[in-house]
Amino acid sequence: MTAWPVDQPSPLWMALSRERFEAPELRGDIEADVVVIGGGISGLATALELARRGRKVVLLEAVKIGYGASGRANGQVISALTRHGPAAIRTLWPGERGERFIALVQGAADTLFTLVETYGIDCDARRNGWLQPAHSKGRARRVAGLAEQWAAAGAPAAALSAREMEARLGAGGYHGGWEHRGGGHINPYAFTLGLARAAVQEGVSIFEESPALRVERDGDTWLIETPQDRIRAPKLALATAAHTGNLWPSLRRSIVPVTSYQAATEPLGELAERILPGDEAASDTRMDLRYFRKDRDGRLVSGAALAVQLGAATRLPALVARRLREMFPALPHKPMAFFWRGRIAMTVDRLPHLHRREDGLCAWIGCNGRGLALACAMGPVLADAIDGVPDDQLAVRPTEPPPVPLHAITSRIARLILPWYRFKDSREI
Numbered sequence: 001m002t003a004w005p006v007d008q009p010s011p012l013w014m015a016l017s018r019e020r021f022e023a024p025e026l027r028g029d030i031e032a033d034v035v036v037i038g039g040g041i042s043g044l045a046t047a048l049e050l051a052r053r054g055r056k057v058v059l060l061e062a063v064k065i066g067y068g069a070s071g072r073a074n075g076q077v078i079s080a081l082t083r084h085g086p087a088a089i090r091t092l093w094p095g096e097r098g099e100r101f102i103a104l105v106q107g108a109a110d111t112l113f114t115l116v117e118t119y120g121i122d123c124d125a126r127r128n129g130w131l132q133p134a135h136s137k138g139r140a141r142r143v144a145g146l147a148e149q150w151a152a153a154g155a156p157a158a159a160l161s162a163r164e165m166e167a168r169l170g171a172g173g174y175h176g177g178w179e180h181r182g183g184g185h186i187n188p189y190a191f192t193l194g195l196a197r198a199a200v201q202e203g204v205s206i207f208e209e210s211p212a213l214r215v216e217r218d219g220d221t222w223l224i225e226t227p228q229d230r231i232r233a234p235k236l237a238l239a240t241a242a243h244t245g246n247l248w249p250s251l252r253r254s255i256v257p258v259t260s261y262q263a264a265t266e267p268l269g270e271l272a273e274r275i276l277p278g279d280e281a282a283s284d285t286r287m288d289l290r291y292f293r294k295d296r297d298g299r300l301v302s303g304a305a306l307a308v309q310l311g312a313a314t315r316l317p318a319l320v321a322r323r324l325r326e327m328f329p330a331l332p333h334k335p336m337a338f339f340w341r342g343r344i345a346m347t348v349d350r351l352p353h354l355h356r357r358e359d360g361l362c363a364w365i366g367c368n369g370r371g372l373a374l375a376c377a378m379g380p381v382l383a384d385a386i387d388g389v390p391d392d393q394l395a396v397r398p399t400e401p402p403p404v405p406l407h408a409i410t411s412r413i414a415r416l417i418l419p420w421y422r423f424k425d426s427r428e429i
């Protein structure tokens with residue numbers, strides 16, 4: 001099994017993964033058509049697509065494949081954004097631009113599950129749907145409207161009554177909500193390793209423990225320096241998400257990296273059959289989101305954020321256990337069996353952004369916590385950007401990285417907004 005840095009609790013998904021992947025460190029100076037930096041789903045989906053188009057692609061991962069958010073996620077496959085539905089997207093970008101983007105989001109889960117099938121990725125993929133329970137009556141009305149919009153855009157989406165939601169969750173307390181039957185869940189770490197295997201199968205050269213330390217333009221090419229060696233390539237794609245450092249400082253300043261914690265129970269035996277009996281994934285409408293899904297052995301896997309990080313390893317599992325027991329009182333009074341954390345790239349407008357510079361440097365960033373399916377769909381878009389597809393034909397229009405106001409301060413204190421979110425959630429009717 002791939003080694004995980006000792007300072008990081010490893011995600012449950014590593015222990016469950018039957019997919020294996022190992023790649024060497026970069027040794028020797030090499031040349032490529034494109035270098036992709038970042039061995040998460042975004043980088044791998046981009047590299048895979050470029051290799052399928054006949055490009056010579058090298059992918060560099062600083063640590064190990066799946067080390068970033070891709071290996072640590074909750075694993076929910078969601079074909080919808082956190083804030084914007086089709087109507088909001090059309091208001092932002094009327095006409096062809098908005099329609100292309102809606103189609104991209106709508107098809108994102110299809111893209112992910114097609115990759116699973118095409119490359120036989122062994123990641124416990126379940127496509128039984130994704131549920132969004134509404135925590136207030138107002139939210140139930142709003143998400144019923146959202147379901148209607150997505151259904152009109154071609155998605156298998158429908159509103160659910162409070163009683164229907166109760167039956168689907170195996171828990172009461174919600175006011176209804178909606179379902180997207182195209183969604184589901186995966187072991188995200190196994191999926192990421194399988195995607196790396198697929199990328200190599202298509203001809204991508206992957207190097208692990210090979211951080212890009214410096215990139216600079218040298219005539220017509222990029223020179224990418226790793227601790228040992230160098231690569232030359234005319235095109236360079238950054239897929240470094242919340243781990244973005246200073247390779248492109250304005251890209252780093254365009255996001256706020258937020259820590260999200262995960263926790264999982266022991267296998268629940270017969271009780272697991274009464275929780276999410278249809279084996280969907282669920283994330284509710286709260287701003288301080290509550291979400292959960294089962295793994296293949298009947299563990300309940302959930303997570304949360306914390307305003308104060310101190311003592312997270314004990315406080316967070318206790319918080320998650322309490323919230324889960326509020327919903328499922330039959331859960332045993334046992335400590336959570338697994339705990340880990342990851343970092344999410346948030347943008348101010350909660351939209352994914354595509355960036356392209358004239359010197360051949362491209363990037364996409366801003367999963368906003370719903371990036372597993374989106375990253376699969378954005379891979380080909382980033383590949384299009386690299387390949388010189390004109391701006392108006394790209395599914396996401398490239399922009400300059402928009403700076404987060406007071407970035408240094410905002411990045412440090414962003415999580416302090418959590419108590420305000422909790423207050424607002426509790427006041428909604």
Ligand SMILES: Cc1cc2nc3c(=O)[nH]c(=O)nc-3n(C[C@H](O)[C@H](O)[C@H](O)COP(=O)(O)OP(=O)(O)OC[C@H]3O[C@@H](n4cnc5c(N)ncnc54)[C@H](O)[C@@H]3O)c2cc1C
Pocket residue numbers: 037038039040041042043060061062063064065066067068069070071072073074075076077078210211212213239240241242243244245247260261262303341342343344367368369370371372373374375
């Ligand atoms: C705890 C958690 C739960 C989540 N749950 C869900 C969920 O249920 N559903 C969902 O849709 N989304 C979820 N997300 C979001 C989802 O995981 C991400 O959107 C997605 O994995 C992003 O993939 P990525 O490839 O863009 O980034 P990452 O997977 O973070 O990959 C970036 C990679 O770049 C590498 N890197 C950085 N700098 C360099 C460098 N200089 N040189 C070489 N390599 C470098 C890093 O090591 C890292 O491996 C969750 C995220 C977290 C953290």
